[in-house]
Amino acid sequence: MKPAEGTQQMFAVIFSSKRAETSAEEYKQVADRMIQLASGQKGFLGVESARNPDGSGITVSYWQSLDDIKNWKLHSEHLSAQQQGREKFYSSFKVKICKVERQYEF
């Protein structure tokens, strides 16, 4: 993960979702493929993800610019995955686009 200091800006996409109780194997395949695909996109800085046993989960991806986020959102294979997400993978989700103001770690 690159630092959000100096001239290096960083943006985060917070994707909060509730999984529908179907298509577990197919979901895993598509989700893994999206991580793989996102990782190769321009401006990608990292991703982290967690899901509770009840199906609620959070994925945060980090990007160099808002344009990089827009380009990823419009990627053809990602658009197809988004459609599957609305049709069968998720019962609900929320997306928040954020500018990282500062960070620290332990």
Added chain:
Amino acid sequence: MKPAEGTQQMFAVIFSSKRAETSAEEYKQVADRMIQLASGQKGFLGVESARNPDGSGITVSYWQSLDDIKNWKLHSEHLSAQQQGREKFYSSFKVKICKVERQYEF
């Protein structure tokens, strides 16, 4: 969750952590108490959390202002919990303070 539109600003604290493999019951008590306590703080807008079976997790809390985030960070009972976090609950964590630029949901 209030919208981040018009004059309503919203800030997010992304807390990514790896649990140490100890103090499970005590951790749950402190974590639950921190959610309860945060929910009563000025400017608190919401919180969501998820953890994987391997102990990695993400908690995102939402606030009206950076000052609200700072005040919560300096809350005496929260300071004590943060110390416990570094001493025994987490093997590592990262914190990112973000400004929510826009959001949408399904």
